[in-house]
Amino acid sequence: MAVITISRQFGSGGEEVARLVAEKKRYLLVNKAMILENLRSYGISDDFDQFDEKNIRNIDRAEYRELEKKRRHYLKTIHNFIYDLAIRENLVILGRGGQVLFKDFPPALHVKIIAPLKCRLRTVCKSYGLDEAVAARLIEEKDRDRQDYLRQIFGYDWLDLDLYHLVINTGIFGLEEAALLIVNAAKVKEETGNVLNSLPDAKIQEQNFTVSQVQDAKGNAPSFAHPSEEEFAKMLDFYQIKWLYEPKTFPLEWDSEGNITVAFAPDFYLPEQDLYVELTTQKQKLVWKKNKKIRRLREIYPHVKIKIIYGRDYRGLLQKYGIEEKGE
Template sequence: MAVITISREPGAFGEEIAARLAGHLGFMLVDKARLGEFWHEVDPDMASLKNVDERIPQDDLEMDSETEATIRLLPELIVQLAEEHDLVVIGRGAQGLFRNCPGTLHVKIAASRQFRVRNIKSSEAMSSREARRWARDLESQRARYLRFLYNLNWADPNLYDLTLQMDRLSIDQALNLICFAAEEMQIQQVPQNQIIENMVPESGEDRKNGRFANFSEEEFARFLEFYGIPYAYEPDSFPLEIDEQGKAIEAFTPDFYLPEQDLYIELTTMKQSLVTRKNRKVRKLRKLYPEINIRIFYQRDFYRLMAKYGLLAPKPDLSADDQCTE
């Protein structure tokens, strides 16, 4: 299992190199088209993806809950793809998403501004002035995206294992260098799931309010109580793996059970890096217990529901309060 991230300056042939690399290695290419296909399974409204794909509002104060939830859902989709495929990921903050993970190679494709403006003029049919402005705007958007999600500086050289200066390289030469680095680093030798396991640390957070594990659970319970919907909080725990002595070594406890609907609800409204393990456990639960009816509530769904019914309180710092408590 392996992930190669391609961060690129506009006009430096990053997209072309990534596409060639994925085809050469037999990896899945994660680009705008691939994310669009995968996104459609989550939300048929493709406009919501277009508005947040490598984009952050200029002023964070202008961001509503639904926009923020959509932004944070994108990395989760990429992680889900990484659970089952070797990936070449173009941009999307992937150098931050998979930072310090085994089985990864982080590449930056760069070039002089003159080189990039010339390429943009040719490919986008722009004047030199338009090309410079277009490149500058894209650079600003991508830098803001990485800073918002991971508090990282796009220009930090420590984020990259390999930086290629395309003024002096052909696309074929760049491709060969990346393939050589991937082979030397033996990124494809990393055991399956090790990348993901290193992304999702166990949480040692204790519950702070005595009943619910985090703010989102408390808000969801408030919604249920407001509309008189009967529920039970964490009533059942389902064994997912049993050792030789018959003891459960892995189990899953859904957040809520709605008896009138015979439905379990699992909230995944915390930051992206803590969601993936929960999704994997839900899939395992469905396989082992097909009679169990369970629905996952993503952050986007949660805030949309709360806003619709006017029950959305001011959001706390989710990085501190919303921790995974499986």
Template structure:
């Protein structure tokens, strides 16, 4: 199946590009849904496991969670091979039967288990459907998938500060600090889980500068490459 991963700097408008690429190509977009699906599959509180996601990543917290939770999730991954039928239930919030299966006492999940579940969901999605994966180390998880296209979206700090100020209604100083903090967390997330640098340009088929291209131009650049590769 066709799969596109998009890595982006916080504040460059990458979410919009990913949404439009998925919409134009008719692909399924995976973004924050990945956290929701991982929460469903582990029977965990979504708000609690968000702490392990890339923009909230703390190496110390991830390290310590391994020890706090080590004996509490031995059967967490008992359903290792997800059938297409199971996956379809995950993909649709209308399938209440799926939620019924996981009702009961809350499981406690650690950072490594969370990342393992994200990895399985991404691999299964890439196997079974045409997809756009936004963030979560998709470029590393699918680096050996010859059908995958990998892109990184970047912009200057000034442009990112303007974007965050406008979208989140905060001061330039606060926007700058949030961008620096998020960049740092994402770098640590990549190093912790993949032992790679998120800025390693050799991982990507293309790096698009959104300070030089507008969002529509960047979107169509990715779409055009995808259409050529997948002969759409």
């Protein structure tokens, strides 16, 4: 479906422009109110004020980790919600990193609304009944939040003009005119096809998607021992299967004093399936040691379900998904 994303400086009238565009195009407007309403059904509406277009700052390390975990869950939910919506509806998305979320979606039109500080001060003073000094602080704070949000979550500079098809200055154009410009730009884009390309490959390589880092079911990003394990974790993530990386070590042999001499930690645990998965990319003739450990594990812990994915199975998976195998 069609997507128009609108990013805006605080006080530039971007919200009103988005509303007008949605009205003219008869698209669904995805703004603060709409998201908040829908997030109630996901049980994370309480997190909205804390994380919506905001950066995490000025807190201690332990608190940061906890908050970051919560935020990742919040962002994953909201981004999935928006993506799913885009499959069914034509959307006007206000803020929330829409320009990055749909950066590689060819039909999308990305718009930035800006205005000179003087104009924004006037708008904010009038809209919120503030004096100029307070309005200036509010503008600075809001813009910094949005800028940091885009950098922290997606690794993009908010003012990177490569992200936008169109930048409109509402210090020059009125809000109604800005909306008309967007509607016309969308029409031109629909008629002429997608001649504009996305960012160069080098830029894509540089991007740092905090939310797309591989995370386990507890929100931790483990250090994988082998690239194949990370690829497998991504596969599980893709199909929304919860996993934990090496969460448990099973003692297998003990010496006469009861000290553990041999133990085995399967690579993955899938809590919903109550299943351990061991991934091995070693050649078949070299896996006998691992097989021996797994046989022993099954003897001592008969209730534990474990599945081994051998090198040939793993390569079969890669072949199925058309992925090239990564080296050590």
